[in-house]
Structures are given as structure tokens and as C-alpha cells.
Amino acid sequence: MAICSLHFQPQGSTRGRYCAGMTASASSFPEPLVPELPPGTNAAAIRDALFDDERTAFVEQYQQAMAEATESLDLAPVLELLRAWHRTAIVSQRMGLAAYRQTMATVREIQQTGTSPTAEPADAPGGMYDILRERLGDDWRQTGGVPGNPA
Numbered sequence: 455m456a457i458c459s460l461h462f463q464p465q466g467s468t469r470g471r472y473c474a475g476m477t478a479s480a481s482s483f484p485e486p487l488v489p490e491l492p493p494g495t496n497a498a499a500i501r502d503a504l505f506d507d508e509r510t511a512f513v514e515q516y517q518q519a520m521a522e523a524t525e526s527l528d529l530a531p532v533l534e535l536l537r538a539w540h541r542t543a544i545v546s547q548r549m550g551l552a553a554y555r556q557t558m559a560t561v562r563e564i565q566q567t568g569t570s571p572t573a574e575p576a577d578a579p580g581g582m583y584d585i586l587r588e589r590l591g592d593d594w595r596q597t598g599g600v601p602g603n604p605a
Contacts, residue, residue: 495540503543505554512539 494500497516504512516539519532546554564570576582 494543495536497536500536500539500543503547504539505546505551506558508542508546512542515539 494503501509501512501516515535516532519535523529523532549557560571574581
């Protein structure tokens, strides 16, 4: 295969034409030049699957990434943004709107106060300490949580 460039030339003339040979065919690349995305990983599908503020944040970030890609001619950040938001959209849809809103309210409270309104202390009866003690034995604190590992 050759790449050729044609410049304006009078009919029948070969002046102004040059070609450069290519050594690799398009099929010889080990992976696709454009990474494949999971099904449903397009901007419109992601936007439609998101709720509330997440939808607004996605649209703003997508538009910014596309503007930057126009300047840099690099779509990699756009594709990474689509992958990340696709995961968020899947979780949002699986949770449903009510559970999603409750979860986001809990996240905001944790971010603001540093504590979870639903968390139980680790040392409460049946809490994490009891679970670790049951799984690792009474000496779990001295071993750093790893059986047979001296502290």
C-alpha cells in the first residue's frame, strides 16, 4: 500500500505527484488503534442513565473533554471519561432512583462530617472486631490481623 499526495496538475501530467510506501498493513497492529468501549458506552446513553446532579456533572465534564480533544487531537481522555461515567451509570441504574438519592445523601454527610450516620462502631457487639476475632482468633490484634505473623 502507498500513501500518495496529489497536487493540482495539468491533465496528463505526472508532475506534482509523489508517493511513499508503507511497510506495515493496518491488520498487522496487535490491538485496535481506537480502544473498544463496552456496549452502551456512548455519551447519550450514559447521560440518559444518570440521575440528578450526576447527569449535569457528566455533561459538563464531557463537553470540557471534547473541547480539549479538539485542541489536542487526543481522544484518550474522552474515552477514559466515558469508561468512568459508564460504571457510574450502571451502578445508578441498578440501584434505582430512591436508593441512589439515599446513597448520595449519605456520601455528602460523610464528606461534610467525617462520620457515617449508619456506621456501627467496630467494637460494638457483632461488629468488625468480633468478626475478626471469630475468623482470626483472639490474638488478631497482636498479629496485625494476619494469622502467624508476629507484630
